Amino acid sequence: MRRFLLPGIVALLALLPLLNLLPEGHPIRVSDFVVSVAGKWLCYAILALALDLAWGYAGILSLGHGAFFALGGYAIGMHLMRLIGPRGTYGHPVLPDFMVFLGYQELPWFWWGFGHFPFALLMALLVPGLLAFAVGYLAFRSRITGVYLSIITQAMTYALMLAFFRNDMGFGGNNGFTDFKELVGMPLNTPFARSVLYFAALAALVGCFLLSAAMTRTKFGRVLAAIRDAESRVRFLGYDTLRHKLFVFVLSAMMAGLAGALYVPLVGIINPGEFSPANSIEAVVWVAFGGRGTLVGAVLGAFSVNALKTWLTSFAPDLWLIVLGVLFIAVPLLMPRGLVGMLRR
Amino acid sequence: MTGEGLYLDGVTVVFDGFRALNTLSLLVAPGELRAVIGPNGAGKTTMMDVITGKTRPVSGIARFDGHDLTRMEESVIANLGIGRKFQKPTVFDALTVFENLELALKAPRGPVACLRWRLSGAARSAIERTAEQVGLAERASDPAGRLSHGQRQWLEIGMLLMQDPKLVLVDEPVAGMTDHETAETARLLVGIAGERSVVVVEHDLDFVRALGCRVTVLHEGTMLSEGSIDHVQADPRVVEVYLGR
Numbered sequence: 001m002r003r004f005l006l007p008g009i010v011a012l013l014a015l016l017p018l019l020n021l022l023p024e025g026h027p028i029r030v031s032d033f034v035v036s037v038a039g040k041w042l043c044y045a046i047l048a049l050a051l052d053l054a055w056g057y058a059g060i061l062s063l064g065h066g067a068f069f070a071l072g073g074y075a076i077g078m079h080l081m082r083l084i085g086p087r088g089t090y091g092h093p094v095l096p097d098f099m100v101f102l103g104y105q106e107l108p109w110f111w112w113g114f115g116h117f118p119f120a121l122l123m124a125l126l127v128p129g130l131l132a133f134a135v136g137y138l139a140f141r142s143r144i145t146g147v148y149l150s151i152i153t154q155a156m157t158y159a160l161m162l163a164f165f166r167n168d169m170g171f172g173g174n175n176g177f178t179d180f181k182e183l184v185g186m187p188l189n190t191p192f193a194r195s196v197l198y199f200a201a202l203a204a205l206v207g208c209f210l211l212s213a214a215m216t217r218t219k220f221g222r223v224l225a226a227i228r229d230a231e232s233r234v235r236f237l238g239y240d241t242l243r244h245k246l247f248v249f250v251l252s253a254m255m256a257g258l259a260g261a262l263y264v265p266l267v268g269i270i271n272p273g274e275f276s277p278a279n280s281i282e283a284v285v286w287v288a289f290g291g292r293g294t295l296v297g298a299v300l301g302a303f304s305v306n307a308l309k310t311w312l313t314s315f316a317p318d319l320w321l322i323v324l325g326v327l328f329i330a331v332p333l334l335m336p337r338g339l340v341g342m343l344r345r
Numbered sequence: 346m347t348g349e350g351l352y353l354d355g356v357t358v359v360f361d362g363f364r365a366l367n368t369l370s371l372l373v374a375p376g377e378l379r380a381v382i383g384p385n386g387a388g389k390t391t392m393m394d395v396i397t398g399k400t401r402p403v404s405g406i407a408r409f410d411g412h413d414l415t416r417m418e419e420s421v422i423a424n425l426g427i428g429r430k431f432q433k434p435t436v437f438d439a440l441t442v443f444e445n446l447e448l449a450l451k452a453p454r455g456p457v458a459c460l461r462w463r464l465s466g467a468a469r470s471a472i473e474r475t476a477e478q479v480g481l482a483e484r485a486s487d488p489a490g491r492l493s494h495g496q497r498q499w500l501e502i503g504m505l506l507m508q509d510p511k512l513v514l515v516d517e518p519v520a521g522m523t524d525h526e527t528a529e530t531a532r533l534l535v536g537i538a539g540e541r542s543v544v545v546v547e548h549d550l551d552f553v554r555a556l557g558c559r560v561t562v563l564h565e566g567t568m569l570s571e572g573s574i575d576h577v578q579a580d581p582r583v584v585e586v587y588l589g590r
Contacts, residue, residue, distance in 0.1 A: 237449055
């Protein structure tokens with residue numbers, strides 16, 4: 001029975017955009033809204049999976065994973081901005097609207113190459129990976145763990161948010177990027193593009209899940225679990241725990257970057273709000289709610305908490321942050337092993 | 346069995362004017378099982394610290410198979426084949442007994458090597474042999490978190506054995522164990538010796554008797570008496586400082 005659970009869920013998710021193609025008014029037709037919301041959740045599930053690798057397995061509680069997600073989103077956002085070309089309000093052949101508005105004469109050097117999709121996709125993985133390498137190396141080498149590490153990662157995403165809010169950073173400041181026209185020659189904001197992006201996110205989620213599952217079943221996965229439970233003992237056995245933690249943290253950041261890169265074309269906007277500390281905390285709540293250290297739990301948590309959020313914000317948007325705070329405290333106390341832990345019992 | 350074993354001669358350690366070890370001499374032959382007893386503060390733990398490189402003596406000789414232990418880093422000494430089991434067992438609760446032993450097995454330790462690691466037949470049988478040796482063969486697929494206190498100590502000894510040490514230092518292994526577990530531990534340590542030297546520091550004299558080996562009595566940082574358990578228990582100096590109280 002359990003063997004068919006995951007393929008069954010994937011098959012169901014794959015069916016959604018197909019049901020969207022049915023004629024309007026058909027009893028089992030799925031609306032555009034549902035497809036785009038489900039697509040967003042798929043990206044969130046990838047982010048949750050990434051966080052579960054770092055936190056659930058290696059015990060690295062990152063409260064800044066939203067930053068890796070946002071950086072991945074910005075990388076693909078820069079590509080989407082470059083593709084607008086002369087179709088912008090100001091009609092400049094090269095510069096995006098906000099640069100014209102701010103009086104830029106030429107494209108800043110860090111925008112070079114983003115006209116090419118493969119380059120932008122590569123950067124969506126590399127930039128979060130490099131940031132995770134730098135922050136992780138400094139923190140793990142100084143043997144910073146637990147709550148101190150969480151605070152550092154939280155500060156990291158907050159600092160990035162403030163930096164990206166600034167107009168002279170060259171990333172559109174407050175407004176970020178939006179009004180995207182196309183991606184790989186495909187006009188966005190069409191049912192077809194939505195389905196393609198949805199399937200891309202679904203394929204990425206399945207791929208990341210299989211990769212994570214395979215990795216955690218190796219001895220590397222067991223070393224991570226051992227590090228989580230008694231790091232000094234692992235060191236005493238002759239393992240250089242810095243290298244293992246860095247490896248999983250960088251991989252996790254790249255996965256989060258990929259999630260962000262898939263997310264931005266789907267929602268059609270990226271702004272510094274994505275770096276908000278609350279976003280990273282939300283991701284932690286997804287994983288805790290679903291059950292950390294299980295992978296399946298991360299995916300289930302992302303779906304269920306976001307379902308709750310979508311439902312709640314439709315009539316009481318002010319309540320959401322309060323509910324999030326309650327979940328943050330109540331879940332570890334009342335269901336320390338999450339949904340999956342409760343289901344398995 | 347090659348090498349000369351463990352050789353301590355005239356080892357003196359001073360902490361803030363206090364002589365924790367005072368011209369201590371001790372010889373443990375390859376394959377020998379040796380018990381070290383003595384009242385609190387006799388220098389038992391300091392002796393272990395000198396052997397594992399944690400503490401440097403101010404004078405004296407400490408050698409293992411001809412290597413000067415007073416000049417080597419802790420990790421280098423560990424790689425020479427000297428393994429130490431601390432009092433408090435730390436095993437990985439989330440992992441099974443088998444997986445705990447597998448992590449301790451000598452193998453490349455990097456992340457990529459661990460990702461590509463495949464359990465060979467030889468590795469599997471080495472792990473199974475050790476599980477058998479420490480009496481946990483039937484618990485091999487149980488999480489270590491479900492083991493009793495005594496079994497955790499055995500698993501810890503097993504993890505030490507996976508690193509194939511030539512000399513095993515065991516610090517108070519039976520503290521907190523039931524009588525049955527204590528007897529099992531004595532049998533286990535006797536079984537380990539022979540292939541390698543084992544030095545056991547212990548308070549429990551019934552346990553030391555069960556080991557049936559040569560006993561060294563420490564007092565105020567120096568060797569007070571040495572011989573069979575009957576011999577040292579009959580030694581009037583030993584009776585005076587330790588056993589008689």
